[in-house]
Amino acid sequence: MHMHVFVTGASGWIGSHTVDDLLAAGHTVTGLVRSDSAAEAVRAKGADVLRGDLDDLDALRRGATEAEGVLHLANKHDWSDPVATNRTERAAVETLATALVGTDRPLVVASGVAALADGRPATESDPNPFTGPDSMRGGSENRGFDFVDQGVRTIAARFSPTTHGTGDHGFIAAIVAAAQRTGVSGYVGEGTNRWAAVHVTDAARLVRLGLEQAPAGTRLHAVAETGISTRAVAEAIGAGLGLPVTSVDPADAEEHFGFIGRFFAMDMAATSDGTRELLGWEPTGPGLLEDIAGGAYFPVRVA
Template identity: 45%
Template sequence: MRVFLTGATGFIGSHIIPELLSRGHRVLGLTRSDAGARQLEAAGVDVHRGDLDAPATLVSGAQASDAVIHCAFDHNFERFFENTKKDERNIAAMGEALAGTQKPILITSGVGIGTPLHGGPATEDVLNPRHANPRIATELAGAALIAQRIDVRTIRLPQVHDTTKAGLITPLIAEARRAGAIAYLGEGQSRWSAAHVSDVAKLYALALEKGEPGARYHASAEEGVTARAIAEAIGTGTGLPVRSVGADEVEHYFGWMAPFAGLDMTASNAWTCARLGWEPSGPDLLTDLAGMDHAAITAG
């Protein structure tokens, strides 16, 4: 297949490219810059110039391809709500351009959207349309397309990592440096699911080749790693002291990430593994945190 890939020059997208090429697919990668075009050409993929702020440029990429993998997202958290609405618009535009075809579009969400109302690990069968996370807009956009009989498949991401980045943990390291210590709330028993970026790339490819219309897949190789274990790994890597803090200290140590301090974001992958034959094999989160050059880590 010829696959239109948004986010092609990003952390996850740049790993999806070789996974798709190794399976015999062709890739049309989205970029808005000359530097991005050079990166994509060097990776052996075709270049499509476009921008997340111009949905028509995404539509033309989708129309020129046999399938779409949409993993681009504007991660400016100061405009998080606005950026989720932008994602909603882009998904709607690309999806509607595929109406009347059998072309699949894979969209990207977060595992937290699958958290049951009664608590416990997120599961693929759960979709709460009134979820408090603004990223629900992504999945509601997908649901609207599914209602139009468009082939939408959703990949829900945990903390995706290697030794250069680790999801929300990367900006957490920056906040810890600012505060002078890495903290965890209370006993640090809240947990975050995680997966190595190579395993995540494999899941996108499997969902493209073997996925089902309307299905949601969890890219969670580890169901949950405790906040205390994460903090201690960062402390070891950075040399920062590690502290248990109370609710009144969370804002000082976590900054803009304070709402995440006590959030439990566990996620099951049992259904995904059974349906797609996904077998994660990459390093676990704590191994990658131990192998990081923490001095080189930035929040960007």
């Protein structure tokens, strides 16, 4: 069934690839955009635009009300003011979900795999521990699920800490920037902590499949690789940039890496067995280390 889908974050990293996937599958799309350049980029794909941002609750309400499905992929990601970021995220999810009450229409809420499990890869059966407006992402995953009993087909799309590919400006790009700035490719401590990973095109396809098929209350894991050690990531970056690879003391991680240091020290491994079985989703994109070696984050050095 073809749907008219409202997408927040439509011009962002995951959002732009998801819009491409939705359109290719025959859906129509309206994307929430903040700027003229974002509007131009979304229109160029063949989607409509709605001007506004996550603080514009009227725009969110209108976009959701006029759609047959909603993908909430936007986030302020303001690391300097996480309290405001989390409260905005919670209010946005509440507004989108309230607009869909009683419709049984899908609302896919972006989430993550961090802090779901202790010492083992997280699974889809692990509940999200974050509740309340002051928690991570404002507890938006659980807040979205509050509306399942009110006729909203809420689905959580939990993304890997790195959703990678050429053009990514996220976590791996920040690690690369730290290596270029400091002259060494670092990892925290022993570098044995792991990060789950997924290529952005695989993540986009998963979001679309979840929108189309997943039952209310489903947790989906956008995970292609369960866990790549941060030391392996640092070694791949070092090889690509021709820099030495070194351990960074955990106490110095934020000073060395910047804000990303606190995340690079975390173990964020996860599986996606349940997601694959439910949706028939099989990742086909390159792996993270392959992407780094292939020059997705910097020009490939020629020996």
